[in-house]
Amino acid sequence: MSLHIQDLRATLEDGTEILKGVTLEIPKGEVHAIMGPNGSGKSTLSKVIAGHESYVVTGGSVTLDGEDVLEMSIDERSRAGVFMAFQYPSEVPGVSNANFIRAALQARLPKGEEIDAVAFYKSLYKKMDLLDMDRKFTARAVNEGFSGGEKKRNEILQMMMLDPVYGILDETDSGLDIDALKVVAKGVNAMRSPERGFLLITHYQRLLNYIEPDHVHVMSEGRIVKSGGAGLALELEEKGYEFLKEEPALA
Amino acid sequence: MTTATTLPAWFTARQQAAQTRYESFPTPRRGDEEWRFANFKQLDFTGFDKAQRSAGFSRPEALVSRSTGLEAPAAKFIFRNDTLVSSDSNNLPEGVICLPLAEALVSHGDLVEAHFMKQETRLGSAKYAAWHEANVSNGMFILVPKNVEVDGVIEVHHWIDGANTVIFPHTLIVTEAHAKVRVVDIFRSTTELDPGVAVAFNDLCAGPGSSLDYVAVQALNEVTRVIQINETSAARDANAKGFILNTGASWARNESLSRLEGPGSHSDMLSISIPAREQEYDQRTFQHHVSEGAYSDLLYKNTLYDHAKTIFSGLIFVDERAHHTDAYQTCRNLLMSDTAEANSMPGLEINADQVKCSHGSTSAQIHDDEIFYLRARGIDPARARQLIALGFSIEVLERIGHEGLETLLLTFIEAKMTGLTC
Numbered sequence: 001m002s003l004h005i006q007d008l009r010a011t012l013e014d015g016t017e018i019l020k021g022v023t024l025e026i027p028k029g030e031v032h033a034i035m036g037p038n039g040s041g042k043s044t045l046s047k048v049i050a051g052h053e054s055y056v057v058t059g060g061s062v063t064l065d066g067e068d069v070l071e072m073s074i075d076e077r078s079r080a081g082v083f084m085a086f087q088y089p090s091e092v093p094g095v096s097n098a099n100f101i102r103a104a105l106q107a108r109l110p111k112g113e114e115i116d117a118v119a120f121y122k123s124l125y126k127k128m129d130l131l132d133m134d135r136k137f138t139a140r141a142v143n144e145g146f147s148g149g150e151k152k153r154n155e156i157l158q159m160m161m162l163d164p165v166y167g168i169l170d171e172t173d174s175g176l177d178i179d180a181l182k183v184v185a186k187g188v189n190a191m192r193s194p195e196r197g198f199l200l201i202t203h204y205q206r207l208l209n210y211i212e213p214d215h216v217h218v219m220s221e222g223r224i225v226k227s228g229g230a231g232l233a234l235e236l237e238e239k240g241y242e243f244l245k246e247e248p249a250l251a
Numbered sequence: 252m253t254t255a256t257t258l259p260a261w262f263t264a265r266q267q268a269a270q271t272r273y274e275s276f277p278t279p280r281r282g283d284e285e286w287r288f289a290n291f292k293q294l295d296f297t298g299f300d301k302a303q304r305s306a307g308f309s310r311p312e313a314l315v316s317r318s319t320g321l322e323a324p325a326a327k328f329i330f331r332n333d334t335l336v337s338s339d340s341n342n343l344p345e346g347v348i349c350l351p352l353a354e355a356l357v358s359h360g361d362l363v364e365a366h367f368m369k370q371e372t373r374l375g376s377a378k379y380a381a382w383h384e385a386n387v388s389n390g391m392f393i394l395v396p397k398n399v400e401v402d403g404v405i406e407v408h409h410w411i412d413g414a415n416t417v418i419f420p421h422t423l424i425v426t427e428a429h430a431k432v433r434v435v436d437i438f439r440s441t442t443e444l445d446p447g448v449a450v451a452f453n454d455l456c457a458g459p460g461s462s463l464d465y466v467a468v469q470a471l472n473e474v475t476r477v478i479q480i481n482e483t484s485a486a487r488d489a490n491a492k493g494f495i496l497n498t499g500a501s502w503a504r505n506e507s508l509s510r511l512e513g514p515g516s517h518s519d520m521l522s523i524s525i526p527a528r529e530q531e532y533d534q535r536t537f538q539h540h541v542s543e544g545a546y547s548d549l550l551y552k553n554t555l556y557d558h559a560k561t562i563f564s565g566l567i568f569v570d571e572r573a574h575h576t577d578a579y580q581t582c583r584n585l586l587m588s589d590t591a592e593a594n595s596m597p598g599l600e601i602n603a604d605q606v607k608c609s610h611g612s613t614s615a616q617i618h619d620d621e622i623f624y625l626r627a628r629g630i631d632p633a634r635a636r637q638l639i640a641l642g643f644s645i646e647v648l649e650r651i652g653h654e655g656l657e658t659l660l661l662t663f664i665e666a667k668m669t670g671l672t673c
């Protein structure tokens with residue numbers, strides 16, 4: 001059982017090819033990290049998996065436990081268990097955080113069934129405590145006026161509440177100070193389980209000091225060009241992405 | 252009580268004079284600045300008659316049970332075609348006068364006269380204000396004496412019943428120094444199919460240091476037209492808040508004027524309108540800074556579906572001596588369809604110094620990225636758009652600052668949005 005990306009190709013609406021055949025399998029229970037320089041396509045990969053409409057899939061497949069993810073609508077993918085934590089989460093003025101998360105949970109229930117409000121708040125508060133989030137964030141409009149760190153914590157809070165099978169974190173570490181980074185990592189680590197997989201997309205190795213990956217992949221120009229263990233991240237940190245310029249020549 | 256029904260002479264005289272004015276004033280027409288973009292077809296009221304007081308009404312209890320509102324209002328009045336059906340005002344503090352206007356005219360004629368329709372209607376509907384004045388027979392007179400605070404909300408229901416009926420409900424609220432009150436008027440039709448007209452007027456007089464909140468809910472059926480004129484005056488350090496929710500009517504014309512008459516006075520002018528199908532809402536506002544050192548803040552939000560149309564025309568007017576004025580005006584339109592039409596005409600005229608003013612209007616559709624964010628959490632696209640639209644309105648709702656009222660208004664908003672295709 002896994003999230004399986006096979007030879008995935010995608011272009012922008014104008015035809016510019018961004019993903020040029022990405023293959024990656026994330027079995028449940030594993031944490032994979034994708035690193036790479038800016039413009040390598042790593043954020044695009046997460047958006048294509050989530051179903052962002054700015055991209056056109058031109059080839060390949062994404063399956064979740066054998067189910068065709070690309071056939072699903074954006075919201076179906078989420079309900080099927082794929083969660084994407086955004087690099088730049090949207091603000092939703094006038095919609096309180098609690099009501100937003102409730103609406104997302106409600107969307108997962110059969111018609112006519114209602115969320116148990118008491119259990120919901122109990123669960124919400126417990127997770128907010130773990131993420132050091134003040135209770136006032138339940139009543140505040142989603143992400144509105146949140147600092148960068150608060151937005152990222154809020155993404156992790158949503159992930160914890162929605163309890164996905166796969167969590168994809170798109171540059172969740174960017175713009176975070178070390179304390180916020182530790183809190184985010186705490187949330188992810190608390191969710192690690194044999195039943196769940198993660199894909200961490202990051203530019204820096206720093207995040208991986210706090211969330212230890214099982215596998216690290218390097219992406220460049222729309223492809224995964226190198227894969228290894230946690231050590232690969234450290235190697236990249238030390239040597240930078242310069243080797244990418246030489247290595248394809250060797251291959 | 253009903254034996255002493257003689258109306259005071261001043262009132263009869265004013266009604267007669269108003270009738271003359273009504274007949275002599277021309278119907279607004281193309282080229283009138285106050286009616287720019289307006290739909291003049293809506294001003295033909297031929298065939299609509301003032302309701303007969305007792306005609307064909309046998310079951311008041313059914314209307315009482317339909318008059319749902321707040322959980323525990325401070326007082327509750329129910330009118331059908333400007334006739335009182337039911338009232339409960341036993342829990343109001345001593346000294347508060349809270350009476351149907353018909354009764355107050357007889358028992359407190361001088362007090363009513365001191366405040367009744369004192370300002371000149373200047374936003375275009377002088378003719379219809381005169382029509383109202385000539386025909387008004389009921390509504391509410393509420394006077395809160397000095398230092399008295401009414402906890403909770405006075406809730407008033409106005410029902411239009413029967414085809415081609417015109418009602419002229421009047422709400423006159425006076426807060427004396429440091430008094431406090433909240434009032435909500437709810438306008439509805441008894442059926443979905445009977446056309447009607449409501450020509451409503453509210454006079455709000457906020458005395459020094461007092462707090463006066465007024466909320467109007469317009470949820471008439473969609474074959475009814477409404478003209479609603481609001482005139483507010485705020486004395487020194489008074490806090491006046493006016494709020495209009497429009498979900499009903501085929502056509503609504505709102506004219507709202509706030510006069511800031513004393514230093515430190517504060518006026519919030521708020522509105523949420525959610526027109527759909529072929530509904531048209533035409534709103535004109537005037538923030539008149541007569542005194543120096545006063546504050547006014549207007550926020551109108553329209554969410555337009557289908558072929559709906561809105562007009563917003565607002566003016567901030569700062570008199571010559573009204574230095575140190577703070578005045579703000581914002582109209583925001585959320586377009587839920589490509590065929591909706593929102594017209595905004597914000598305006599500013601400043602004749603004083605050291606004034607802080609801003610005005611602006613925006614029209615936008617929901618951004619794709621916002622929808623994507625909600626869908627990426629599993630929320631289907633229709634629900635996502637509805638949530639975002641709801642949030643757009645809630646920003647205004649929260650300015651009311653009263654949980655019970657916010658919840659009540661939310662039920663009207665959600666009832667309107669449910670079933671709309673977006």
